[in-house]
Amino acid sequence: MSAPERIPSRSVTSAELLAKGELTVRGRIREASNAALYCTVTYEGREAACIYKPVAGERPLWDFPDGTLAQREVAAFEVSEATGWGLVPPTVLREGPYGEGMCQLWIEGQPGAELLALVDGEEPEEGWKAIGFAEVGEGKTALLVHADDARLRRLAVLDAVINNADRKGGHLLPAAEGRLYGIDHGVTFNAENKLRTLLWGWAGEPLTEESLDVLRRLRDGLTAGGELAGRLGALITDVELDALRERVGALLAGGRHPEPSGEWPAIPWPPV
Template sequence: MPPRSVSPQELLAKGELTVRGRIRGASNAVLYCTVEYDGVSAACVYKPVAGERPLWDFPDGTLAQREVAAYELSEAMGWGLVPPTVLRDGPYGEGMCQLWIEASEAPEGAAGASGETETSEAPQGTQGLDQPEKPSAPPGASRADAPAGAEGVAHGPLLALVDGDQPGEGWKAVGFAEVGGPGEERTALLVHADDVRLRRLAVLDAVINNGDRKGGHLLPAADGRIYAIDHGVTFNADDKLRTLLWGWAGEPLTEEALDALRRLSDDLAEDRPLTARLTELITPAEIQALRARVADLLRTGRHREPSGQWPAIPWPPV
C-alpha cells in the first residue's frame, strides 16, 4: 500500500516539535522548528504564548490565537493566503505553529516564515505532506501560462520606491516617503504591485482588522502564490487597520471579493462551525466587530479607506 498522506494541519498539530533555532529581529519569541509525524517531516515556525510581549491594546497572551483565527478566516474566504496554522502545546508551552514557507523573493525585512535564523540546519523534506490547494482563478483572468490563482500577477517585486508622483503602469500608489541618508534625503513614492493576490490580501486585512501589514510579511512562493504571515495584532474590536496595501482604497470590490464576503457572512452566523471555532480564539465582542466589518464591506461594495483615527501605514513599513 502507498504511504498515507498527511495534511499540513495534522502534521503541525500532532507531530513531534523540535526547536532548531530562533528567528532574529522578531519582536516576540519566534522559533524555527522541525515537526515530524508518521514518517513525514517539515519545517515550521513556533511562537509560544510565553514569549509574547504585552501590548497596551490587546489582551495579554492572545496573539497566538489571533494568528490561528487569521488562518481560519483566510480558509473560509477560499483564498489560502495564510500558511497552515494551528494552536498546540510545544517545548515552551502553548503557542502558534505555522508551516514554514520558503520565499522565492522575500521583500527586504521579511521575518517569521522566512526570516534569518540562528541555525545552520536546512528545513526538512515534506515528502508525503498534502499540499494546500491553490486558490481558484478569478473570473476574467487571462494569463493562461500562469499558475492557478496567479493570473494577473506581477512577476517581480511587490513593493518599490519610485521618483515622481505617479505609480506607473502595473503599480498602485500608497504614499510619499522620505528616503536616503543624511545629506541625501529625497522624497519618493511608495508603490505596490497591481496584483490580484495582493488585492485579495487587502480585503482579508480589512476583514481581520490587521494592525500591522508590512512588506516583510509578504512571502512570494515558487509556485506563484503569495503567503501572508504575522497576524498577531488582528481582530481588535476597535478600528486598527494599518497596511501598505492602500492602492485600491475606495475602489469597487471585485465580484470575486463580494462573493467571498457573502459566503463569509453566512459562515459567521451564530450556529455555524466557523463561529464556534472563532469563539475559542477571540472574544465575543471581537466576533461581533468582525461581522460588522464584513457587513460594512458588503454595504459599501468598496475597498476600505484610512479612517484618520489611527496611523494608516505601519512603522517601520518593512
C-alpha cells in the same frame, strides 16, 4: 498464491503534521519582536520546517489582551481558509517545548518577485498602485508603490476583514508556483478599527465580484451556529467576533475597499 494486497500509506495533512508532530527547536529568528522559534516537526514519516511562537514569549501590548497573539494568528488562518484564497500558511494552536503557542508551516520565499518599490514622480506607472510618499534621506522623498496584483488585492480584502494592524512589506511572502502568503497576524481582530497596511492602493475602489462572493460566504459562516463562527469562538472574544461580523457587513454594504480613517496611523512603522 496471489500477492497480498498493498494498503497505500495514509497521507498526512499539514494540519495534522503541525498539530500532532514532534517539535524540535533548531534556532531562533532574532528579528522577530516576539519569541519566534525555527523548528522541525515530524509525524508518521513526514517532516517539515515550521515556526513556533510560544505564548510565553509574547511581549505585552497596550491595545491587545496579554497572551492572545497566538490565538489571533490561528484565527487569521481560519478566516483565510474560509475565503478559499489560501493566503495564510497552515497554522495551529498546540503545546510545544515552551508551552502553548502558534505553530505555522514554514514557507520558502521565492526571490525576484517585486511587490513594492520606491519611484520618482508623483504618479505610479501602469501596473503599480500608490501608497504614499516616503523619506529616503537628505531631505528627499520618493513615491512608495505596490504592484497592482490580484493576489495582493485579495490580501487587502482579508486584512480589512481581520482588521490587521501590521501589514508590512516583510509580511508578504511570494512562494513557489505563483503563490503569495501573508504572515505575522498576531495583531488582528481588535474590536476597534486598527487597520494599518501598505496595501492602500485600492482604497475607495469598488470591490471585485470575486471579493463580494467571498464576503457573502464569510457572512454566512459567521452567523450564530455557523461553522466559521464556532471555530473562531474558541480563539477570539465574543465582542471581537461581533466586530468581525460588522466589518464583513460594512464591506458588503459599501461595496468598496476601505479608506484610511484618519483616527489611526494608516501605514505601519517601519513599513518594510
